[in-house]
Amino acid sequence: MKILRRSILEELTLTNIYSNYSVGQLIEKIIHRDEAKLTSTGAVRATTGKYTGRSPKDKFIVKDALSADKVDWGNVNQSIEEEVFNQLLGKVIAYLDNQEEIFHLQAYAGADEKYKLPIQVINEYAWHNLFARQLFIPVEKDMEQLHEADFTVISAPGFKADPEVDGTNSEAFVLISFEQRIVLIGGTEYAGEIKKSIFSVANFLLPEQNVLSMHCSSNVGDEGDVALFFGLSGTGKTTLSADIDRRLIGDDEHGWSDEGVFNIEGGCYAKCINLSAEKEPQIFDAIRYGSVLENVALDEDTRVPDYDDTSLTENTRAAYPLENIDNSLEPSVAGHPNTIIFLTADASGTLPPISKLTKEQAMYHFLSGYTSKLAGTERGVTKPVATFSACFGSPFLPLNPSVYAEMLGEKIDKFDANVFLINTGWTGGMFGVGTRMKLSYTRAIVHSALIGELNDAETTTDEIFGLAIPKSIPGVPDEVLVPKNAWADKESYELEAKKLAGKFHMNFEKFTEVSETIQQAGPLYRPV
Secondary structure, eight states, X not given: OOOOGGGHHHHXXXXXXXXXXXXXXXXXXXXXXXXXXXXXXXXXXXXXXXXXXXXXXXXXXXXXXXXXXXXXXXXXXXXXXXXXXXXXXXXXXXXXXXXXXXXXXXXXXXXXXXXXXXXXXXXXXXXXXXXXXXXXXXXXXXXGGGOOOSEEXXXXXXOOOOHHHHOOSXXXXXXXXXXXXXXXXXXXXXXXXXXXXXXXHXXXXXXXXXXXXXXXXXEEOTTOOEEEEEOOTTSSHHHHHOOTTSEEEESSEEEEOSSOEEESOSEEEEEOTTOOTTTOHHHHHHOOTTOEEESOEEXXXXXXXETTXXXXXXXXXXXXXXXXXXXXXXXXXXXXXXXXXXXXXXXXXXXXXXXXXXXXXXXXXXXXXXXXXXXXXXXXXOSOEEEEOGGGOGGGOOSOHHHHHHHHHHHHHHHTOEEXXXXXXXXXXXXXXXXXXXXXXXXXXXXXXXXXXXXXXXXXXXXXXXXXXXXXXXXXXXXXXXXXXXXXXXXXXXXXXXXXXXXXXXXXXXXXXXXXXXXXXXXXXXXX
């Protein structure tokens, strides 16, 4: 039997359902229930047990009449039967019905009035509800009675699945039913699953409205010039978009419609590893009353966060509302992008810190989505691992990557955007030998790109990757711009660069539907 999405709360008989609690009320509940600790900044700090990152192998999409012919099924989009989903849904509702209290939030995903998605979030934990309140756009008090959720997220971390009985891969599960409009989460306390599940939903629904959904951050200059920063977690999206000289539109998820760019979220979810007031002042100052810290170490006496301590995980996180960034844009809606930046954290140390891409190269590298997956982002990842994630967001894309890529290509053409590939990873050697690119160099590079200095700059072509490298950028040593020059061992550089080029070609073999010009826009070097 299907349970209608708007009757979920009616299925629960317990009386203590706290709807749309304020930040202060939720913090009181969090402390009273001993779910988290209050820090010296006024933020609450929660720990998430063994699940300190997303669990992609435990994520499934229900295969039904709506999704069967639309979803790009495979290792990323794993299917699960409706019967399995319904049985688990019934068990989770029964589990929540036995709790003393649960928490309910009415909100939106999408800052653009034309495309916003009404949602509701039902949480076992008060701190998860606070997290959702900061990451989505809460409904205003006088609109609560009129709000009808088009999608429901149910999060019950305390409910552990039995794989043999429930048809899951482990005790944890993230299930999406597009027909019933429900996201069902259990067995994991990692709050990021809540936000990313709704992003997956947006990636299914928005393209049907001719809106390109994007895993990127975005900001806008005083002249209305918009920049997009694509990249997987840990590549610098949040850090680089938080620019004191530009207004922040959002740090992770956006839509690009015929009218321009809009933020899908109402807050930011920043990595905290080695965070400092000197290096990232806007993010550091944003973590205050009402913010949520995940797995950040605390001084037991002073409750001062220690962002350098990775004893719990390297994937330490902070969730805070956009308004905590002093120069954020409200509402978070802007015009069409002038500059598009693809971010990669290359652990091989062979990609240039910046390259100017042709349209064909832009399509190639967008579909490739190369980076090195950094430690802690997913369970089991303890050191950088080379990975290709289509459209810089494969884990969150229900549709075939070509759908998003074709939309991006059309928009690059239509709005004449300049595209750059920026490496925030290693220089002077691979991981363990070289060093991470200095943030000051990357900021100088980004600044030059945003003000248009690199649009027609003199370049040199990388002989292995075929990328156009600017010959000079203020604030960046010339030897850093050409990766080979930064390596002491030139033979090792060439060996590693050719290895990476080979990985690009091998990965791209699956994109048989793209044009020959795009297929030929990859690295010049091809393994024999």
